[in-house]
Amino acid sequence: MTQSSSPDPFGALVEYLDIPPVKNGPLDGTRFTVKDNIDIAGHRTSYGSPAWRDAHPAPTHNALCVDQLLAAGARCVGKAIADEFTYSLDGESQFFGTPCNARAPDRIPGGSSSGSAASVANGLADFSIGTDSGGSVRVPASLCGIWGMRPSLHRISEAGVLPFMPGVSTVGVLAARFEHLDAAARVLLRSGPRPAVALQRLLVLSDAVEISDMAVQEQVHAALKAIASRSGLVPEPIRFAQLIGEDIPLSDCNLKALRDLQTAEFQSTVGNWIETVQPELGFTFSMAYGNVRDFDRIAALESVVRCERLFERINAALPPGTVICFPTTPVIAPLKGSLNTLEAVMAFYDPTMTLTAFSGVGRLPEISAPLLTVEECPVGLSFAAGHYQDEFLLAAVQASLPRA
Template identity: 35%
Template sequence: MTAAQTMPDELRAAFEAYERAILTNDLDALDAAFAPGDRTLRGDGAGLLVGHDAISAFRGARGGVSARTIERVEYRPLAEGVALIVAVSRFAAGGTGLQTQVWEQIEGRWLITAAHVTPRSVAFDRSIWRTVGDPLYQGAWEGPLSGLTVAVKDLFAIKGYRIGAGNPTYLDSARAETTSAPAVGDLLRGGASLRGIARTDEFAYSIAGDNAHYGTPPNAAVPGALPGGSSSGPASAVALGHADIALATDTAGSVRVPASYQGLWGLRTTHDLVPRQGLLPLAQSFDTVGWLTRDGATLQAVADWCLSYDGSDSTDSVFGASAADLPWRFRVPTEALAAAEPATRAAFEELIAASALPIEQVSLGDLDDYLVPFRTVQGAEAWRNNGDWLRAHPGSTGPAVAERFRAAAAVTAADESAARAALQPLRDTLHALVRDAVLLLPTVPGPAPSRSATGAQVDAVRTDTLRLTTPAAVGGLPALSVPLLTVDGAGGSAPVGVSLVSRAGTDIALVRLGRALHARITETESV
């Protein structure tokens, strides 16, 4: 390491101690190196962390850094007891990085009060992507989606590639697909090109967005937070600007949850509207195809093309159901508001009041009446789809997913039959409520949880979230999450989506309505 000779010995020692702590991932020493309080800053390409506690939580979930040496240090005194250090890191695996730090003497110790990290260049983030190309597959040279790129969730068949399902053992045992899924082909015919295959939570059996094998994709909206799943990789790819469209699935919220957590638009389509051939199933009674985008106009273009007769070889035209606009009439389930966190509920009620929407309060009934039988049927189907493979490959899944499959294996035929019978009257209730209006509710209870949350905390959030997301799945209804709320979370301001749920087959009109609502509230998007 080289450095200006005027650097104080105490500062040099503090900087070198910090570097040793980084390389050994000594969390206590790293915490001690940063100044306490809520004014300490740390930034990188993923965003800005404010406050010692937020920085500490991020570091605890990040893990260590790759082996590196400091090959150059520049020191500049800024004031008495205040200094700037800029250091160049050389990584053992290749590449260089840059760290910029402001150090201050506080109560006799040199501490970091602000830091910015410029990481080394990487080919792609393996927590987001399984494989990428430029493009991986070229779409039609002309079409309504020309110039757009797609991140495909690793559950869809792509000719020449294996389906990995978020599990390395499954990927190793799979065979290359001989044809692409219709949902993939629709996008290619429209002119979109495939950017790559993006990570999924294992077997899509999660909504948190973490993966025990490949890591957790970043949340582009809230540094240090979970990205939401199971469509975690495609959602993060879109939120970070790596792709324009995420081709994903939604069984119990796997499009809507990451859309809410990362401030995206996300559409769960009407059940059975988009063909599921070439899609690895989790629970066919609820599995649907969906898309995520950064803006409503792009989502509208995707829905207009992929759900129209001209756009898809296998999807019947829904322009008949969507030709007329949906009514500007909204029904808010009281149980959904009660299930939201207080800050989310307050933000939602403020939005309703400020926009003067025509609102009617309605009742869905006890949300657990939806969740419990849903989980039973989902578990029965998930085990039928994957049980043989899991028995043949014991220990191949992460702990949380393994526990869900263990519970799924215990579902009896009588349990499943009773659960299906319990779901039918709930479907009837939902269909009646959306016959001449649109349901409006928070997409999730609150902002994305921290990546440092315990397994028990994440599981509690999962249950609370499923109470809000399963009714649309039970009804087989289209549901659109629109980024309309901002709520204070552990890492600062964070997005929370608002969901619109309409009658079956009105998917295109639902996106139009969502854009109109967004324009009315934000006055930023033309319809």
């Protein structure tokens, strides 16, 4: 149960690597790290769990997404720390440590792509690939003050990425500069020519703004004013119920839909392994896993159906040309070690997952932009578009929004 010492001064990496590119391409000269649930040939993949790592031999092939990056000119410089079974949003690993939040060193980096965010924010890499099911790319991007993209569900190949929640999980990208986010995402998405559709409507998800801290709300309004002035667009506030044409609260996306799908899928994948192998589990994960073990799968199927209805309604409201905006997280990063009571955990997770579950059930591409600062700590402002409109979203952000 002791903490491994990380090889880098920022505690972001499991190990340094130096895997050169195999071809030239649009990522020439860039360096990237890989979250430790994505296979790198010849190196064991830990999934954030020493027990998992020791039970599984090193893969003989890279994940397909790693090969895509190496073949586009990028150099792999490290394997980045992940939370245990990537089942966390905080980035405090009992086994691998807490990667340094570069802009707020006394605060958590966010997780589960904690090492990915920290390796980028501390300058070890230009970009990193992580995974995001409930916010694991977007939350650390927001809390560390970097760019983060969760692409549309299933746009990027998950071959060689550890099985987790097939109906929810995506490979995502984190980067310090938008240019690197854009270039790496387009390689992984296998993007064609840039889309002709221009940004026509900028919606603002009011409920998401309102559940955020007052200081975050003020920053959102200021940022939208700047965006409006640059783009000429008038941001249009819209309530979730109005967006989907049904009188239900935004929190239903998490509490009555995505959370149950996630738990059911987690049981059917990692849950089977844990129940049959009975590995050593970390304390924080054990607490969370208690809910998984006692979960009523059959009762949850109603939520699983609801996910599909919400997907349809959210996407009907987001045609090409429309972007919807909201804070990535409702708060700045909590202080390290402060998530030590059930109340503190819930105060962080519940409103955060209310925001992240929106794109989760919508299967939307979402980009967290490092545009907000509260008490000298970063918070992301997120932009989402309809399912499979990843290239439109990248172009809309590139063309129309202020840069950090």
